Amino acid sequence: xxxxxxxxxxxxxxxxxxxxxxxxxxxxxxxxxxxxxxxxxxxxxxxxxxxxxxxxxxxxxxxxxxxxxxxxxxxxxxxxxxxxxxxxxxxxxxxxxxxxxxxxxxxxxxxxxxxxxxxxxxxxxxxxxxxxxxxxxxxxxxxxxxxxxxxxxxxxxxxxxxxxxxxxxxxxxxxxxxxxxxxxxxxxxxxxxxxxxxxxxxxxxxxxxxxxxxxxxxxxxxxxxxxxxxxxxxxxxxxxxxxxxxxxxxxxxxxxxxxxxxxxxxxxxxxxxxxxxxxxxxxxxxxxxxxxxx
Numbered sequence: 064x065x066x067x068x069x070x071x072x073x074x075x076x077x078x079x080x081x082x083x084x085x086x087x088x089x090x091x092x093x094x095x096x097x098x099x100x101x102x103x104x105x106x107x108x109x110x111x112x113x114x115x116x117x118x119x120x121x122x123x124x125x126x127x128x129x130x131x132x133x134x135x136x137x138x139x140x141x142x143x144x145x146x147x148x149x150x151x152x153x154x155x156x157x158x159x160x161x162x163x164x165x166x167x168x169x170x171x172x173x174x175x176x177x178x179x180x181x182x183x184x185x186x187x188x189x190x191x192x193x194x195x196x197x198x199x200x201x202x203x204x205x206x207x208x209x210x211x212x213x214x215x216x217x218x219x220x221x222x223x224x225x226x227x228x229x230x231x232x233x234x235x236x237x238x239x240x241x242x243x244x245x246x247x248x249x250x251x252x253x254x255x256x257x258x259x260x261x262x263x264x265x266x267x268x269x270x271x272x273x274x275x276x277x278x279x280x281x282x283x284x285x286x287x288x289x290x291x292x293x294x295x296x297x298x299x300x301x302x303x304x305x306x307x308x309x310x311x312x313x314x315x316x317x318x319x320x321x322x323x324x325x326x327x328x329x330x331x332x333x334x335x336x337x338x339x340x341x342x343x344x345x346x347x348x349x350x351x352x353x354x355x356x357x
Contacts, residue, residue: 130161182219268306
């Protein structure tokens with residue numbers, strides 16, 4: 064590089080102000096682009112959505128059975144299960160266009176966790192234990208591409224035409240408009256900051272964590288102090304114009320419109336009971352042997 068060229072480069076670099084940068088049009092969604100994520104579409108319309116939980120399954124056949132069972136999305140559990148991203152990616156890739164879109168609860172608001180989820184093809188990302196606005200912004204940053212976030216363009220199977228690479232308008236251009244980001248309020252700190260957390264641009268919904276709000280508060284569901292915490296999360300979400308999520312048992316609570324349903328093992332038990340009806344649990348009762356007294 065010549066001395067003049069180097070001088071120009073230094074001058075430009077020293078004068079660069081990222082905060083006032085005008086983002087270019089290279090990745091704009093085409094005019095008239097429509098939402099292609101059915102979960103985002105229903106949530107924008109204020110309709111109720113349900114996520115079936117895949118907790119411990121490692122077989123793609125089981126995952127795909129859950130994904131075609133009637134849920135809106137699959138809540139693939141990465142927080143409390145030891146499943147790695149290679150396996151989760153394989154589960155999603157087996158039936159990426161099933162009735163239920165691929166979703167995940169990551170372990171925390173971390174670049175590695177969330178970018179693995181996004182590059183594998185997640186369309187719903189649930190982030191647990193959000194206590195502060197800073198954590199909410201971190202979760203948002205790794206979910207969204209610029210200019211809203213900081214997700215880097217590292218490729219992954221999400222870009223594959225067999226997954227979402229062939230969506231109308233292009234994956235890179237339209238994913239920011241189609242992703243669903245759910246932040247879980249589980250602690251007293253999270254409840255205290257819930258109103259500001261809900262206002263973070265890019266947040267789709269707050270999840271009132273039924274179990275952990277009891278765990279962290281020491282009060283049981285139904286008690287006045289517990290319900291006060293739920294009301295705080297409720298008011299934060301509704302006040303910010305965001306969706307409000309909770310367990311499926313709360314599907315009739317006012318203003319709750321997205322829900323986590325049971326696990327694959329619970330779904331199997333319910334399905335068998337429904338299929339067999341009065342024939343369920345009518346096994347023979349031997350007096351001796353390993354099956355005696357069952």
